Amino acid sequence: MTEDNQSQPTREELQHRMDQIPDVWVKCPFCGKTIYKQQLGQFKECPNCNYAFRLGAQDRIALLCSDFTPLNRNLKVGSRFSEKHYQAKLQQAQATTGLNEAVLTGIGTIDTHRVAIGVMDWRFIMGSLGTVTGELIAQLFETATQQHLPVILFTASGGARMQEGINSLMQMAKVATTIAEHSKQGGLYISYLCDPTTGGVTASFAMEGDLLLSEPHALIGFAGRRVIERTIQQRPPRDFQRAETLLHNGFLDAIVRRSEMKTTLSRILTMHESGVSND
Amino acid sequence: MKAGFLMTKKTAFDRVLAARAQDKITIKDLIAGLTDDFIELHGDRAYGDDAAVYGGIGLLQQQPATLIGIRKADDEKSATDVHFGSAEPDGYRKALRLMKQAEKFQRPVITFINTPGAFPDVNAEYHGQGYLISQLILQGLQLKTPYLAIIVGEGGSGGALALAVGDCVWAFQDSIYSVLSPEGYATILWKDSSRVREAAEIMKLTPPELVEQGIIDKIIPEVRTKAEINQLKQQLFDKIKELSAIPTAELLRRRFARYRKF
Numbered sequence: 287m288t289e290d291n292q293s294q295p296t297r298e299e300l301q302h303r304m305d306q307i308p309d310v311w312v313k314c315p316f317c318g319k320t321i322y323k324q325q326l327g328q329f330k331e332c333p334n335c336n337y338a339f340r341l342g343a344q345d346r347i348a349l350l351c352s353d354f355t356p357l358n359r360n361l362k363v364g365s366r367f368s369e370k371h372y373q374a375k376l377q378q379a380q381a382t383t384g385l386n387e388a389v390l391t392g393i394g395t396i397d398t399h400r401v402a403i404g405v406m407d408w409r410f411i412m413g414s415l416g417t418v419t420g421e422l423i424a425q426l427f428e429t430a431t432q433q434h435l436p437v438i439l440f441t442a443s444g445g446a447r448m449q450e451g452i453n454s455l456m457q458m459a460k461v462a463t464t465i466a467e468h469s470k471q472g473g474l475y476i477s478y479l480c481d482p483t484t485g486g487v488t489a490s491f492a493m494e495g496d497l498l499l500s501e502p503h504a505l506i507g508f509a510g511r512r513v514i515e516r517t518i519q520q521r522p523p524r525d526f527q528r529a530e531t532l533l534h535n536g537f538l539d540a541i542v543r544r545s546e547m548k549t550t551l552s553r554i555l556t557m558h559e560s561g562v563s564n565d
Numbered sequence: 566m567k568a569g570f571l572m573t574k575k576t577a578f579d580r581v582l583a584a585r586a587q588d589k590i591t592i593k594d595l596i597a598g599l600t601d602d603f604i605e606l607h608g609d610r611a612y613g614d615d616a617a618v619y620g621g622i623g624l625l626q627q628q629p630a631t632l633i634g635i636r637k638a639d640d641e642k643s644a645t646d647v648h649f650g651s652a653e654p655d656g657y658r659k660a661l662r663l664m665k666q667a668e669k670f671q672r673p674v675i676t677f678i679n680t681p682g683a684f685p686d687v688n689a690e691y692h693g694q695g696y697l698i699s700q701l702i703l704q705g706l707q708l709k710t711p712y713l714a715i716i717v718g719e720g721g722s723g724g725a726l727a728l729a730v731g732d733c734v735w736a737f738q739d740s741i742y743s744v745l746s747p748e749g750y751a752t753i754l755w756k757d758s759s760r761v762r763e764a765a766e767i768m769k770l771t772p773p774e775l776v777e778q779g780i781i782d783k784i785i786p787e788v789r790t791k792a793e794i795n796q797l798k799q800q801l802f803d804k805i806k807e808l809s810a811i812p813t814a815e816l817l818r819r820r821f822a823r824y825r826k827f
């Protein structure tokens with residue numbers, strides 16, 4: 287047993303080894319170009335088209351914050367939704383991601399700026415919005431309101447979590463009440479729409495920010511391509527839900543390359559704080 | 566229909582079918598029946614005038630109100646005119662415009678929902694379907710005037726929630742309210758659309774189950790006759806009177822608490 291355990295590398299060790307091997311190829315999901323994994327660099331950007339590869343929540347925080355104190359790391363879906371396949375799915379997602387839910391929330395520092403940060407993680411049941419996901423985001427806004435902090439929320443989600451039925455739909459309204467309270471106080475909310483942000487998340491808090499930012503070629507939409515194809519037999523153009531299309535149509539403030547994410551946010555926060563302190 | 570059939574309890578899927586029934590009262594007839602006078606108001610002032618969203622001002626007894634509904638086919642509009650009851654961004658923008666106008670004139674807002682969901686179409690995506698639904702939720706929750714929502718038939722997903730963040734949400738006996746259709750649920754979760762009846766059973770989308778979960782506040786009987794419509798009119802009038810007596814700050818506090826608890 288012991289020998290077996292020793293010979294089997296852990297997931298982390300495997301990951302580490304993968305990163306050390308230079309000739310691991312990846313295919314850019316946007317432009318299709320095959321590239322050396324190492325060429326993606328620390329920001330995981332496609333050298334050909336700047337597509338920002340999907341990031342786990344912890345990796346995003348590591349790129350952005352010099353320190354980060356998570357909130358509510360133990361809040362989990364309890365026995366309320368007891369269906370066994372769903373519970374198994376949750377446990378599997380928790381084990382793979384090291385997260386309790388599809389969003390990681392906390393208070394962090396970007397350069398000198400203290401901010402409330404939430405990062406949704408698509409690896410956790412497609413980043414779907416369940417009751418606990420909604421609760422974590424709601425509490426993030428409430429904490430930010432109490433502590434007079436701006437909120438930056440990175441969205442990545444397939445939309446409502448079907449397994450939680452209508453309760454998942456209600457999260458769209460629940461989170462909005464806390465955004466409204468934060469906003470009434472003059473709080474700044476930056477919504478950062480990452481690949482992919484769809485369904486009920488697009489139709490709620492992702493689009494409720496004071497500023498709406500995104501990353502190159504991120505998929506953003508309400509109705510999914512397949513739903514459109516099936517329901518009304520339309521074949522959507524290739525890029526109809528990419529960030530560039532939304533920017534062109536007036537639904538985003540800016541598309542920011544990931545290598546510039548930190549400096550851009552820092553510049554916005556500096557301007558914001560300059561305004562706030564002049565009272 | 567056999568007489569014995571009426572005696573048996575409706576299954577969840579029977580309720581789905583009843584919610585979608587062709588003979589369900591249309592939003593247009595319902596609004597006409599509830600108001601002594603009604604004037605339809607058109608347009609979103611930005612892009613278009615979606616026929617699927619029917620709204621305007623009307624008098625409920627002596628009480629002026631803004632009434633807005635998502636409608637399926639009726640004597641005026643065909644199913645294709647209204648995309649089978651699916652609103653487009655300009656429809657949602659029109660609804661928001663009418664709500665803000667109601668707020669200005671301190672008129673209560675009453676919404677009527679019968680939609681399988683927002684229209685899934687490329688143009689709707691280009692014109693910000695997600696954005697508009699998000700704004701109806703965010704701004705609807707903060708509307709400084711009484712806001713009552715009624716699920717008339719189908720309450721499908723975010724497209725329904727957009728008009729259903731009121732102080733109270735009522736539902737007709739033969740209505741459903743869900744995150745997606747039972748057909749969609751069976752397809753997505755079980756990859757088997759034939760299990761739609763089973764999906765309807767477990768989705769808790771019928772009015773009694775929705776009351777139990779605090780999603781809706783009250784079940785109202787189906788209305789067909791003038792007398793039945795008048796009864797509903799009286800209930801609406803009483804509820805609006807009750808809500809209007811609550812100071813705005815308290816009204817909003819209670820509304821926020823209603824949705825924060827989910």
Ligand SMILES: [Zn+2]
Pocket residue numbers: 314315316317318319332333334335336337
């Ligand atoms: Zn590329």
